[in-house]
Amino acid sequence: MNSLPTRRASPTRIERDLLGEREVPASAYYGVHTLRAVENFDISGTPISIYPDLVNALACVKKAAALANHDLGLLDTERTNAIVAACDEIRAGALHDQFVVDVIQGGAGTSTNMNANEVIANRALELMGRERGNYDVLHPNEHLNLSQSTNDVVPTALKIASWFAIYRLIDAMDVLRLAFEAKAAEFKDLLKVGRTQLQDAVPMTLGQEFSAYAVTLAEDMERLREVTHLICEINMGATAIGTGITAHPEYAELVCRHLSQITGIPFVTAPNLVEATQDAGVFVQMSGVLKRVAVKLSKICNDLRLLSSGPRAGLGEINLPPMQAGSSIMPGKVNPVIPEVVNQIAFEVIGNDVTVSFAAEAGQLELNAFLPIVAHSIFKSLTHLHNGCLTLAKRCVGGITANRDRLEELMNRSIVLVTALNPYIGYANATEIAQEALRTGRSVADLVLEKKLVTSEKLSEILRPESLTQPVKPFNTSSASKRSA
Structure with missing residues (x-):
């Protein structure tokens, strides 16, 4: 056997x-x-x-x-x-x-x-x-x-790791910023309806809309750079609670100098090691900036989903590159999956920030015992935001196209032009024109010319794209006031 x-x-x-x-x-x-x-x-x-x-x-x-x-x-x-x-x-x-x-x-x-x-x-x-x-x-x-303790080793290691991860995130955000800048240049002459509170507002260009996204990313990149200045203060030499017990009196200065040489980060020793050992404020600040990045990225993705909605029953002003079939039951449906995944990253980062806040607050007396969950939360946020920015840039923004016919159609049907005409024909006349345009479906320009409120030459000048989308020189409103009266 x-x-x-x-x-x-x-x-x-x-x-x-x-x-x-x-x-x-x-x-x-x-x-x-x-x-x-x-x-x-x-x-x-x-x-x-x-x-x-x-x-x-x-x-x-x-x-x-x-x-x-x-x-x-x-x-x-x-x-x-x-x-x-x-x-x-x-x-x-x-x-x-x-x-x-x-x-x-x-x-x-x-x-x-x-x-x-x-x-x-x-x-x-x-x-x-x-x-x-x-x-x-x-x-x-x-x-x-x-000459060490967990209580100075771990927070210092978290700061080193965060420094390099933050600069990688900044690089990824810059890739996305440049993608939006390229689209802003491509769309700079395309007039469209601007919206506030999801209602028609005033004219703008699609390029201006995309340029705003590039600027908001640049602002948050700067906020991240500011956070790195706080990371440079470390508590090496503090040992258990900041008194430096078991460490040589000269150790803190020496280890800080060596650490700066090894990492290239301009570290300084905290002036009060007891305070530095118990305080998790730098991680709260860092997490807060990551939440800011996430919130603004999510807002941008919301806009992209709205602007591309439809494609025929929504706004449909832009087309997102199709990445995969969108439905197991509806043939031909394509979903905005890349903005959607970045939205979800943002939700996670916001939740991570709540975790970091509670963990920092829960520290007691001379030590915060909850740095492991702080580290996990922050590194998740840094990693996912980095990947999300690169994914959004390469698999979405770079392939966005403008639906030019739809932009023109909505612009012609909209009453937003009355705001531009208001200084020339008066508020009362502009209101009357807007109401009639909505009631009859006729264009604002046709009604203004029919009522002889301005000449066709003046109307053409007023409705030039550069006049509609940027400040213009002061004008005389006396004639408009008389007509309104």
Whole structure:
């Protein structure tokens, strides 16, 4: 009788912490602290490695700390070189799969910090010719965490990661801004009906409408740049609560200098480390600006959906590029799927901002324990806004065309021209013309000429596109007032 094959257990190594011994997979670069965190925080199923910027930022912090400790004579050259080499490998993309703790975790980010300590320590041990887990030689706490605490490592890493993600978002927004600018130039001579409160207002050009979208993006790009100035203040050297216990008096200045050299970010040490360790205000500010970006992007997408609605029973002034079939039941239907997905990103970012606000408010006394959810919320917002801007630019805005016949039709049928004529024929006459045009369906221009309120030459001058869509020189309204009287 054949027996079933015996399943061989994967090789393990024994590691110890304050709770006792645990078997850790021998192939793992993480250790017992990370293992327990993975077991404890089975929450989102999403590891911190989903955010490469954060993993790289942690490596930057650990490298800067090792160099500062070496400068102070607290860490020997062999260990320092091994730690630096391991950090550089991580920054180059190696071992990211070893950052396995859940993005949502208790402990103020201690699990994230220890995940970094253990992975870097074990890779450094290999580079020193030692086995993983040989912590007598190089220890995750004694050496990797020297002069540090989770409470200065994690917020500093979040700021580094946010800096690079923000500038990537700015670049993506610029791609979208340029796409709108190109359309503004393409549509600069196309007259259309401007609308307020979804009612006909005054004439404008389609180019002016698209130019406004480009400008609003440029404004928010500047707001994001302003946020990066706040990110530059860090609390490295604060250790547990800001008093600097276990850190050398010169460590804070040295680690800040090394971190600036490593990242290219002009960091400064916070003037009050106790305040800086407990305050999450910078993340509230950052999240608020991301919400602003999201709200304005969503408004733009709402406009694109309205302007392209129909195509025959709606406004139909522009045509969005068709991206996919829009219905499983209605043949020929095409939906504005790209603006719709960006709308949904905006809804998410607004919700993320609420989460960040509650998390920042919930901090107590000398520490905010809720930075993990702050980080998760902000990085989701940054990532999705970045992807959304690029998607909107490349798969929607770049392919928008103007429905010229529809623009002309709506312009001719509209009564918006009476506003332009008001200074010349008087408010009372303009009101009468507007009411008659609505009642009879006749054009405003025909009625004005029929009633001989202005000459055909003057009417042609008044109705020139440049006269209808921008300020004009002062004019004499006396004749209009007399006619009104």
